[in-house]
Amino acid sequence: MSQTLVERLAEFSSRSGFAALPDDVVEECKRILLDSLGCALAAVAEPGARKAIEFASLLGGASGDATLIGTADKVSIFGAAFANADLVNALDMDAVVPPGHVTPYVVPGALAVAEAGHRPGKDLIAALAVAHEMSYRIGKATDYLRDIKDGEVTIPPVYGYSSTVFGATAAVAMVKGLSEETLAHALGIAASTAPVNAMRAWMMHTPSTTIKYMLAGTLPQTALTAAHLAEFGHRGDLRILDDAEFGWPRFIGTTRWEPERITADLGSDWKFVTEQAYKPYPHCRILHAPLDALREIVETHDLAPEEIDSIKTWGEPFVQQPVWLNRTIAEPRDAEFSIAHGLAVGAHRVPPGRDWLDPELVHSRSVLELMEKVSYEPHADYVSAISGHPAARPSRVEVTARGKTFVGERSYPKGVPSPDPATRMTTEDLVAKFRHNADGVLPESNVAAVVDAVLGLEAVADVSTLMDCVRPPR
Known part of the structure; x- marks a missing residue:
């Protein structure tokens, strides 16, 4: 048989x-x-x-x-x-x-x-x-x-x-x-x-x-x-x-x-x-390419949230569903998927990480007011792009501020293996992300020990010694 x-x-x-x-x-x-x-x-x-x-x-x-x-x-x-x-x-x-x-x-x-x-x-x-x-x-x-x-x-x-x-x-x-x-x-x-x-x-x-x-x-x-x-x-x-x-x-x-x-x-x-990908943002990956473009615009032109009149975005078409179009943010987990809220937070130039989901930022007047100025539409090139490469996420962002319109575009988001080597998160990138995530939770000695143990995991004789390092001292 x-x-x-x-x-x-x-x-x-x-x-x-x-x-x-x-x-x-x-x-x-x-x-x-x-x-x-x-x-x-x-x-x-x-x-x-x-x-x-x-x-x-x-x-x-x-x-x-x-x-x-x-x-x-x-x-x-x-x-x-x-x-x-x-x-x-x-x-x-x-x-x-x-x-x-x-x-x-x-x-x-x-x-x-x-x-x-x-x-x-x-x-x-x-x-x-x-x-x-x-x-x-x-x-x-x-x-x-x-x-x-x-x-x-x-x-x-x-x-x-x-x-x-x-x-x-x-x-x-x-x-x-x-x-x-x-x-x-x-x-x-x-x-x-x-x-x-x-x-x-x-x-x-x-x-x-x-x-x-x-x-x-x-x-x-x-x-x-x-x-x-x-x-x-x-x-x-x-x-x-x-x-x-x-x-x-x-x-x-x-x-x-x-x-x-x-x-x-x-x-x-x-x-x-x-196709293994990593996420630099604490948000559904459908928004990562638009966030890359938006953050570049905001940082390049030193835009403050209160200066922004509108954020128009084009991206993945299948996300025209309630969970992504939601603007009722009852608690931080709702914010992880809301397109409007995610872009509003992204415009605030807060380093990506747990601070993005701090209730004070999530429910701040500045974020909630800016999210009402966000619109989202399907990108016309999405189907042809993803048919050509599974990591493709064609995205366009237009930010209107100071009487001007600033434009940003992406073909692939940061974090994915793609034809553009710059989109891949290197091991150095992941170590930096880990350090940012562990900051304030573990002492620096533990942080360094975890990085060394994981990157040399094949030499670790007992996994429990690694796990001891992710336990903060009492």
Whole structure:
């Protein structure tokens, strides 16, 4: 009998130890981890993240084996994975790769298990590589927010990031050292218990739930549950990805299922690194290219917010949805997606980071008044540009001030791998972002230790020593 798709993914995971990884994959995984830890540190005071930290204590008490990033506390692996997922995603400045947000769902479970199990850094790198590659490939096999049909961008009727449950589960199972057979059953269990894809409801109901497009902590919790139940002997559905009529493709809601994208050159061609992107701004990435152009205009011409009469913007067409057009900012998480609010904040020349979501700035009269002067329209060249390169985000910004109109344009936002080398965030850029995010949360000695440990992760004998550095002193 031929292998099922689940069994093929389990085989790929089992054969993808550190020694099998290309150098660029190893480096990208270290960059992803550094960025994720920084995003979590920046979010420790964010209201939603504080709720996740409180909830973590219910999942394992006030002592345990896994660190709550940015706090002095350790809890159970389930508690740490839940809270750390929300911390990484709280400010919406975490790394992105198709199908969208992947990192906050696949990193925390593997990280918690690696810390609790005192696993070497090489094991964590291999787990993160498999998690991102698997998530990318399954994302490419299913519906995508930027799919083009009949010359137009189409939004699928059901969408979300539940497909990352496979990568998240594989990562946990790899760190735990489960056998290939057990790992396959873990993937089958994960598929049957994955969270629903509720993102479209969040898009349409505004101001919507503060858990955003997905409650981040549920993904690593599902992965941890699946891996442990398989280890205890539960059997998973090994055919769940092969059955398009009744299996995962059907009940998860995708209208497109191209499984050949999952298996093509699996294990020999690592694809996720070609589209792995990073976010310099704590805002939905749809606005990053316009923000690049706007901030250049404001800084070049030394414009003050009160001098601006209007900000006209052209960008991605599919975001003509309530969550992005929203101008009712009930709390900071609403501001992470509002186009008008994001541009208004961007014009205030505040360094990107947690300060962008400070309630005093978010609700300031200056920002709220300026956002009423913002307009947004689809860019006419969007479809042709993205058809030519997946990172393309053609954008135009016109700022009217002092009786003049200042114009800025971008083809690609900062943070993406593109034909323009300047758009890629270098490791030096990511270190600077990490330092800014960690400032005021960790002492400088810890900050330096984290950077050194992550960038040399393959030499770290015990991941728990790294995690000790993301805990501020009591």
